[in-house]
Amino acid sequence: MVCWQVIMKSLFLIAATACCPLTLTASEMTRVDGLQSPVALAGPLVQAAEKSVAPVKAASAVAFSRMSIDQVQARLLQWLAQAKTDEATATKVTALWADKAAVQALPAEDVLDLLMESFAIADESVQALMEACRTSGVHEPMNFEGVRSDSFFREQVQLYHARWFTQHRFFDEAMVLLESLNPETSVDPASLFFYRAVCRLRLLKPAEAGDDLALLLNNTLDVPARFRTVAELMKEESGVTAEGLPQVARLMSDVQRRLDLGKSDTPVQKREDEVIAALDKLLEDMEKEKQQQQQSGQGGGGQQNQPGEQGQAQSTIKGATGDGNADRKDLTENGSWGMLDKQAETQAKELIRQQFPPNFLDAISRYTRKIAEQKK
Template sequence: MKHWFPSIQKKLFVERRLQRVSMIVCVCALSVSVFGQEPIPVPIPLKEPAVKKAEPVALLAAPSGVDLKLQLQSWVAEQKVKNPAQLKTIATLLVKLESPLTAEEKLTLALEVFSNVNPEAKQLIKDYQLSNLLPVLSSPPILSEGEADTIYLTNVRYYVARNLTQFRMVDHALTIFNTIKPDTLIDPAGYLFFKAACEHHLLQKEACEKTLDQLLNHTESVPERYTQVAVLMQADLETLKEESLDEISRKMSDVERRLDLGNSGEKVQKVEDDIIASLDKLIKKMEDQAKNSSSSGAGAGSSSSPNGGADESRVKGQIAPGEVDKKKLSNSGGWGQLPPKKQASAKNIINRNFPSHYRKAIEKYFKKLATQKANTNK
């Protein structure tokens, strides 16, 4: 009896378990038959991907006369000016800021204040003023050390870089422009305009487009003359293609500018090499097109035509496209010049395919280099 009872209990336990399982199965089957569909699982909420917001572009604006007066007064106080004559002169200048002035007029007044307080600024403003003589370049700490982020540094550097641009010293000007943080500029529109002019001349397309966008869309009170020229620069950059004859012509003009300014160092020679390589590629490309055109004409039975072929513009011993024979760029072989046969080939192709002003630009370029070479050998 005591062996039998546990077995009965175990059997009852198993039966109850089976009954519970059967009930669960019936309930599930009933839910499917009653509702006509399986239970819809509750979706787990997904985390939405973070959307990276574009960084807002700062809106630049010239300070009002009142704000600029307060900034200059604060700067003068920091310089601990105590001379009564100096303070009287400065006070006379600051009073003028209470009248309506353009950004350029405000800048001129601020530079006068700086000159009255700081001898270094006075000398620098004198050295880089616009005249018929090119300025003697120098690198004092005020122009070359660190970023310019104060009303004094930003505006003195802007004055120098702006005038260097008008002297056509765009390389030096752009170096200074790139150290300026425009938040404390008195003439931010002028800063962006002249900076864009440097980038445009040096064919820095991406940087120039960014600067022009800031000028036209995120700067207040831009003078109409700046706006008109900026729009023209934008349109010009849109049509400028890399290694086109237009770009080559501009690089040639830039070499002429550098030579006029007395620059004939490694940078100029690097541009020279780029021009020769680009011309070489262009000539090779056009010769290949002429050959293909001639071959297709010959295949159509026109090989006897006097107009077929491109032998008149073929350069014998042509090297691979884009490569430059360094021997022909040496001083002994005519620095920065194409050999006579390649010059003739280039002119022939350019005369047939491009407007006359490109031919004139290239002829002027070669004459300029020949003159420079002759002067160097004297």
Template sequence: MNDEPLNKACFARLPKLLSGCLCLAATAWFTAFAAPGAGRDVPAGVARGDAAPWTAPTTAEVREEAMHWLKTRGADEASRRRAAQAWAAISEEATPADRFEALVRTFALGDSRAEQLVRFCEMPRRGTELPEVTWLAEPDTPPLVSANLRLLVGRWLVRESLFDETIELLAGVKPEEVVDPASLLFQRAVAHHALLHKDEGLDAIDRLLKGRSHAPRRYVALAGLMREDLEGLEEETLDHIARRMRDIERRLDLGRAGEKVRGIEDGVIESLDKMIEELEKQQQECGGGAADNLQPSNPAQDSMPMGGLGQGQVTRKKVGDKSGWGNLPPKQREEALQEIGRQFPSHYRDVIEQYFRRMAGEEPAKE
């Protein structure tokens, strides 16, 4: 599919669109993940309630289940001894994250498929390869194994910005089924926030914050910021469109260029068209009113000396129509982007430039 006409059409709309829009603040997403997690004070009123609808199981409970599962798997004596030694290092004061790591490594000792998953999730993504997880949904896979290994893979997917896959994999997993419920809810919140799923994101965030006493402080701080961001998010605004452009960039970086990506692109074009139409309507209304006010009730005669020079008539300059923007030479296009940068925050200038360079198949400008 040739996307060049589409990209030019997008670019053609931007100067006209931006000239009529107010500058918006940068999103809380970048603020949240640039901030140090541990040691940051939790904002006042970050949670709607402190009562925890979920709690993390104790070390003793998790260890007992893990060792029982390993025994039922028929693990040899050496594997059971290694598991026992690993659990001996996990105290009752250990964090849920520590218990979770010990549990998945116990699974790796008793099941070669689990071992492959653990090893896979320790490495960065290799091309488009994804871990094999179909066996986790099989009826003979115990819920303890299925839920916690899905969480393990879900964490890896979020780390690799594979948010659609995260939501799909973690669907149906309940907090009480995993050793680290805070991590489950946090991964869901991050994925929904990144995809601009407002209602689903707020639901995951609220469930996480209601159990804040059992969650790491960095989760609580970041969840509070994400909730504030989602509550203020409005569809069809310039900020909303810019985020959807970033989502397209993310998908292209992941090698995704199929029907779903083209659908998101079409949605961005539709939103731009809608905003431009509204701005043009407002400009016409404002322009018409101003023109009416400038009409004198008693025009001066041509022969009367006035304070001005001449009759006040000027030659209208033809500036062309908006369709010519997509055909601008690189130099003039760069000048236009610089003009955008002077009028609006660099946040939007960078997003627009990178997006359309990528869509046009050009290399981004070097810093």
């Protein structure tokens, strides 16, 4: 019991010196010096920490700013008290934050990393998560039970894990963690908006990504320069039409990403079906447009004194004896490209590789095979 009381006394004094909003009254100092029970000591610490973590906003009520170092330290100490860490662990944690000037100069992303290192000292599961993210990564979210259910602890760990997921293109897994996070209680709201926008854009949700980008660019303070530059590019991409070939390219890119990650489950098959449906619609629209053009041309030809024949005569190549109609060729399933020779076929494939995603030819092949199977 004495050891625990010493730990609580040290944590309380650290909170009083490290966090500006924390002050000790005469009665509180008496209780600390008297080394009362852990419950009596934890009460003032938790209350003072809660007072110091009120969201700090700029003059505009819609601005999001990074959490101050004093607030981060106060919430960390509050969590350590709840976790009932021993004296040696508490000493290691506080040593990470000893150089206040250096900590104050850290960008928000590095503060998040420092906070995670502090959690890792006191919690083996956080340590395992960080080690895995430095190597192969962890695809399963942490079990937030007991002391880990604390909202401050859970949200920062989720943001850290989601950042790794996003950087390694596991966008579905990242969105599960990012969806519910609150920027007002985040150590790094800029990272929250940025990585969530990346995930939503890559998961073909441009409208939702645009909302996150707007909050990042217009309503968030201290946005890193690289975030702002990439966000501007993403904003332009989110405004591109989601129809026709651009949409097909996005769908195929998502399929390629999932296959690269070793996935072949139901979401991948659903995306492949969406690719085929988009190609079907694209071909159908092209056919309708062609028919409308033909009908428009035929309708205009009957209203005047045979202008069609005059136009046809003017468009005929001088000296040619034919009427300009080519023989219709039947499509075969032998893998050849119509009447093209090998050189022309190679050039056509190379053009497709340059202008479309790497798996575009594979999708076309799957599409033609599916059509062939439907005819049988």
